Structure formats: C-alpha cells, structure tokens
Amino acid sequence: MKSYDKKVLPLSLKGDNNNFVEAEKLQRILIEWFYEHGRDFPWRDEKALDPYKVLVTEILLQKTRADAVAVIWHDFFKAFPTVKALAESTEDHVLKVIQRLGLAFRAKRLIKISNQIIKEFNGAVPSSFDELLRLHGIGPYVASAVLCFAYGKPQPIVDVNVMRMMNRFKGFIDEKSIREYISKVIPQDHPREFNWALLDIAATICGPDKPNCFACPLDSTCPKINARMSQWRIMRKNVRGGVKLSLQPYSVRKKTKAKPK
Numbered sequence: 722m723k724s725y726d727k728k729v730l731p732l733s734l735k736g737d738n739n740n741f742v743e744a745e746k747l748q749r750i751l752i753e754w755f756y757e758h759g760r761d762f763p764w765r766d767e768k769a770l771d772p773y774k775v776l777v778t779e780i781l782l783q784k785t786r787a788d789a790v791a792v793i794w795h796d797f798f799k800a801f802p803t804v805k806a807l808a809e810s811t812e813d814h815v816l817k818v819i820q821r822l823g824l825a826f827r828a829k830r831l832i833k834i835s836n837q838i839i840k841e842f843n844g845a846v847p848s849s850f851d852e853l854l855r856l857h858g859i860g861p862y863v864a865s866a867v868l869c870f871a872y873g874k875p876q877p878i879v880d881v882n883v884m885r886m887m888n889r890f891k892g893f894i895d896e897k898s899i900r901e902y903i904s905k906v907i908p909q910d911h912p913r914e915f916n917w918a919l920l921d922i923a924a925t926i927c928g929p930d931k932p933n934c935f936a937c938p939l940d941s942t943c944p945k946i947n948a949r950m951s952q953w954r955i956m957r958k959n960v961r962g963g964v965k966l967s968l969q970p971y972s973v974r975k976k977t978k979a980k981p982k
C-alpha cells in the first residue's frame with residue numbers, strides 16, 4: 722500500500738480544543754495504520770469505488786466472510802458489469818455466480834434493487850441516505866458504506882465489530898452514541914481510509930474473546946473498557962430500514978447441580 726502523506730492530513734473537527742486534539746490524533750493513528758496494515762480487497766481498489774460496485778459488494782458481504790466474497794468478486798462484475806446488465810439478468814444466472822457464498826435470497830434482492838434503481842433513480846445509485854434506505858432490504862450500514870466508499874462522504878460505518886471495539890475504546894453501549902462520536906472525529910478527507918482502518922482493527926485485532934492490544938495502534942490511548950468481551954452481548958433489533966445494534970450486560974448463569982432423584 723502507498724505510504725501516507727502526513728502533509729495532506731485533514732482536520733475536520735470543529736469544537737473545543739480537547740476534542741480537536743483527540744480527533745487529530747485518532748485520524749493520524751488510524752489512517753497511517755491503514756496504509757501500512759489495512760487489508761487488501763479487490764473492492765478497495767480505486768477503480769472499484771463506483772456506486773454500483775460498492776452497493777453490490779456490500780450486499781454480498783452481508784453475513785459472509787470477506788475472503789469468500791473476494792473469490793467471486795471479479796466473476797460477478799464480469800457477468801454483470803452495470804446496473805442495467807444486472808437488472809436484465811435472471812435470478813438463476815445471478816445465483817449461479819454467487820452460489821459459493823450461500824444465502825440464495827441475495828440473488829432475488831440484487832435483481833430487485835437493480836430494477837428499482839433503473840425505474841426510480843434513472844439507473845444511478847442514489848447518493849442520499851434516505852434514498853438509499855428506500856432500496857429493497859438496504860439498512861443504515863449498507864447506506865453508510867455506499868455514501869462513504871462510493872461518494873467519499875464522511876459517514877460513520879458501524880457493524881457489530883466496531884460496536885465492540887468502541888465499547889472498549891470509549892465505553893459506548895449503543896449504536897447512536899457510536900455513530901455520533903465517529904461523525905465528530907472522522908476526517909472530511911480520507912473518510913474511506915479512516916473507516917477501513919476501524920473496520921479492519923475491529924475485525925482482526927479487537928476480537929470478541931481476547932483483544933490483541935499489543936498489535937493495536939490504539940494500545941497506548943485505549944482504556945480497554947470491558948476488554949473481556951464475555952461480559953457483554955451484542956443485541957440486534959430489527960427496525961424499519963435495517964437492524965439496530967446495542968450492547969447489553971451479559972450475566973453468566975451459574976450452573977446448578979441437578980437434584981438427585
């Protein structure tokens with residue numbers, strides 16, 4: 722990965738000095754770490770950051786390992802290079818291309834969404850949060866990912882891994898607080914690298930059972946709240962337009978001995 726030019730580091734946060742310093746520090750740490758250690762995926766290539774490819778990729782990544790998606794990613798866009806090509810295809814054809822990933826319902830969803838984009842948005846993937854949420858089965862996570870990765874907007878992207886990491890890093894237990902915090906510290910420029918760093922660290926270093934803090938770029942600044950993740954459980958609640966996440970205390974039940982008969 723190319724090295725990061727510190728001179729172009731933007732500072733997006735306006736506010737009191739402490740918050741400004743915190744945002745600056747976090748931006749530098751995360752973006753520099755990303756250029757050095759961030760994961761390489763075909764959808765992170767500059768040429769792959771068009772709205773159609775980002776939207777489809779995020780749908781393919783739902784509940785699926787990234788390395789599995791990487792295997793079929795080029796084949797998918799070879800078969801369906803545009804939103805029009807996808808809309809004009811058949812469910813069987815899409816299914817054949819993505820069958821390795823499982824979750825067959827996605828074939829139907831992809832065709833439905835592509836037709837919706839053609840009919841309601843003149844063939845262009847929408848660029849506003851509310852319009853993206855109007856697409857069939859699209860929730861806040863995918864909408865945020867499209868806005869950030871395709872349109873370069875400083876949008877917070879919060880999955881269950883980022884929630885767990887942010888609980889340890891800032892003590893937040895609900896998605897709303899985490900989104901608000903990230904909105905304040907994410908840079909106007911380089912928002913993609915900032916979010917990719919958070920997603921990668923949360924997925925590969927700040928794991929559920931034992932965070933690998935020695936390998937984490939936030940080690941010296943992180944208070945490691947609830948670092949023993951067994952104390953917390955991530956709750957998912959289906960709400961209109963997606964899933965709402967929160968963390969809840971996890972009470973371990975003591976095993977009671979069975980009474981002798």
Ligand code: SF4
Pocket residue numbers: 886889890926927928932933934937938939940941943944945946948
């Ligand atoms: S220092 Fe440890 S607990 Fe904190 S974010 Fe990094 S891996 Fe997670």
